Amino acid sequence: MKKRDMNRDWIATARTLSEALPYLQRYDDAIVVIKFGGHAMGDDDAMETFARDIVLMRQVGVNPVIVHGGGPMINEMLDKLAIKSEFVNGKRVTDAATMEVVEMVLSGRVNKRIVQAINAQGGRAVGLSGKDANLVMCDPADPALGFVGAPNRIDPGILHTLFRDDAIPVIAPLGAGDNGETFNINGDTMAGAIAAALKADRLLLLTDVDGVRDASGEVVTELTADQIRAMTTDGTIAGGMIPKTETALAAIEGGVRAVVILDGRAPNAPLLELFTDHGAGSIIRRG
Numbered sequence: 001m002k003k004r005d006m007n008r009d010w011i012a013t014a015r016t017l018s019e020a021l022p023y024l025q026r027y028d029d030a031i032v033v034i035k036f037g038g039h040a041m042g043d044d045d046a047m048e049t050f051a052r053d054i055v056l057m058r059q060v061g062v063n064p065v066i067v068h069g070g071g072p073m074i075n076e077m078l079d080k081l082a083i084k085s086e087f088v089n090g091k092r093v094t095d096a097a098t099m100e101v102v103e104m105v106l107s108g109r110v111n112k113r114i115v116q117a118i119n120a121q122g123g124r125a126v127g128l129s130g131k132d133a134n135l136v137m138c139d140p141a142d143p144a145l146g147f148v149g150a151p152n153r154i155d156p157g158i159l160h161t162l163f164r165d166d167a168i169p170v171i172a173p174l175g176a177g178d179n180g181e182t183f184n185i186n187g188d189t190m191a192g193a194i195a196a197a198l199k200a201d202r203l204l205l206l207t208d209v210d211g212v213r214d215a216s217g218e219v220v221t222e223l224t225a226d227q228i229r230a231m232t233t234d235g236t237i238a239g240g241m242i243p244k245t246e247t248a249l250a251a252i253e254g255g256v257r258a259v260v261i262l263d264g265r266a267p268n269a270p271l272l273e274l275f276t277d278h279g280a281g282s283i284i285r286r287g
């Protein structure tokens with residue numbers, strides 16, 4: 001069995017504290033940005049487990065930052081309102097009416113659900129979007145996509161303030177434009193941009209597969225930038241995995257130490273990744 005695939009259930013393994021200590025020390029005061037995608041969110045039990053993991057991370061000295069998605073929840077609300085929606089290269093074409101719904105669902109329902117789940121586990125989560133404290137300013141990504149934003153200026157000051165106050169930032173992927181517009185940002189893009197601005201120690205992209213798979217379907221546990229480019233060119237990396245691997249490369253380029261693509265539905269996935277030798281998913285390292 002490959003190292004990173006081994007025994008996923010770390011909690012059940014009943015490690016002794018002395019075994020766990022080196023990992024805890026390694027991540028003391030580390031900044032770990034976690035992208036929590038709509039497909040990874042699952043039911044209330046999955047949300048509770050995720051929230052418990054995040055609170056534990058904070059308790060052992062990590063500074064977690066959650067950047068969430070919510071694509072499926074936006075789709076559901078657009079359907080109810082009979083607003084049609086389409087994606088181009090993994091990004092939602094966003095007109096003014098769609099933008100209103102996107103903001104309502106992400107900043108309202110999804111953001112507050114995560115905040116509440118973390119706080120119910122004893123954490124101090126604070127919900128915000130890229131519009132708060134000028135965290136993320138955007139340019140239009142592409143005129144054909146409407147109000148889809150490309151982050152151009154990030155001011156992570158508010159996040160450092162929250163770290164000092166023992167709070168856990170939970171960020172909805174929206175940004176502000178220079179002319180008062182609201183922009184919709186792909187969750188992976190947002191997480192990568194924030195991780196780069198913070199020069200994070202780790203960016204965890206939680207998704208609904210156990211890592212990046214090769215042509216034979218095996219998870220590649222360690223990936224290089226060259227491998228990613230080759231696998232994208234030959235079509236092995238496709239669909240929703242393209243924005244993730246692109247985000248990973250951009251984040252590494254921007255100063256993030258390592259990016260991991262892993263299954264957010266697996267119990268305790270973020271803890272397994274940080275606090276075991278075998279880790280979880282596919283890792284892309286800087287340098």
Ligand SMILES: Nc1ncnc2c1ncn2[C@@H]1O[C@H](COP(=O)(O)OP(=O)(O)O)[C@@H](O)[C@H]1O
Nearest residue numbers: 037039207208209211212213236237238240241
């Ligand atoms: N090489 C690959 N390895 C793993 N998943 C891949 C690969 N190529 C494409 N995919 C697809 O990418 C999906 C993950 O992207 P997406 O559905 O957008 O995730 P999320 O909603 O979590 O952001 C996987 O479920 C899988 O169908």
Ligand SMILES: CC(=O)N[C@@H](CCC(=O)OP(=O)(O)O)C(=O)O
Nearest residue numbers: 037038069070071091092186187
């Ligand atoms: C521009 C763009 O596509 N924005 C996304 C934002 C939410 C998101 O990224 O959600 P997941 O991570 O759950 O896919 C959208 O409108 O769906």
